[in-house]
Amino acid sequence: MKIYVLKTEQAIPITLDEAWEFFSSPLNLAKITPVDMSFVVTSDQTTSTKVYAGMIITYKIAPLLGIKMDWMTEITHVVEKQYFVDEQRFGPYALWHHQHHFKEIAGGVIMNDILHYAIPYGVIGRLSNSVFVGNKVKQIFAFREKAIERMFGVYKG
Template sequence: MKTYILKREQSLPITLNEAWDFFSSPLNLAKITPKDMSFVVTSDYTADTKMYAGMIITYKISPLLGIKMNWMTEITHVDDKKYFVDEQRFGPYALWHHQHHFKEIDGGVHMTDLLHYAIPYGAIGRFANAVFVKSKVEQIFDYRTKVIEDLFGKYLP
């Protein structure tokens, strides 16, 4: 199984507490996901719900051609205000391991996303990644970068 890696970094002019409060709420994920993916959290959480290790989050999503699918992730690791990890338990990937790291910096917070993913179906999956999956994943993270900057402002060192 071929594993792919995507790493993204972004600094924001907000406090570590503000960043953690926003990103540790499962419902905020819909705010930073492209609208054309029709992303909806189906878990019964409120805006005050904060993630914890072992938390299961379910979604409905349309990642390709408007086809709706179910996706389930588990928050496997949480170190308060430092990092958390979500892993797919059910969904379109053979592997989805997404680390979210937070570090306080002068005048803000620095965030690092490290994603390891794999596509099922061997050679067909590798072809699919080359043709459209890789670019779709990059597009999602590009969108997040822009929306997060729109929400919180541009970091100026």
């Protein structure tokens, strides 16, 4: 199985408290996901709107050709206002391990994402990653960066 890694970094002109408040709520994921993916959280988030270790989050998502599929992740690690990790338990990937890190800086927060993922189906999966999936993952993160800038502004440093 081939494991792919995507790392992103974004400076955001908000406080660490504001960053944690927004990004640690699964209900805000749809706000930073491309509309064409039809992303909807389907799990009940009334007991807790903040991530905690062991939290299971289910979604409906249409990553390809508008075909809807189920996706389930578990929040496996949380250190408040520092980082959290979500891992796929059911869904389109053979592996999905996504770290979200936050660090206070002058005038804002640096958010680092480290994503490790793998595609099932061996050679066919590797080919699909090089032709489509890898670019789609990068597009999702690029969209997210622009959505965050629209919502919170551009960090001026």
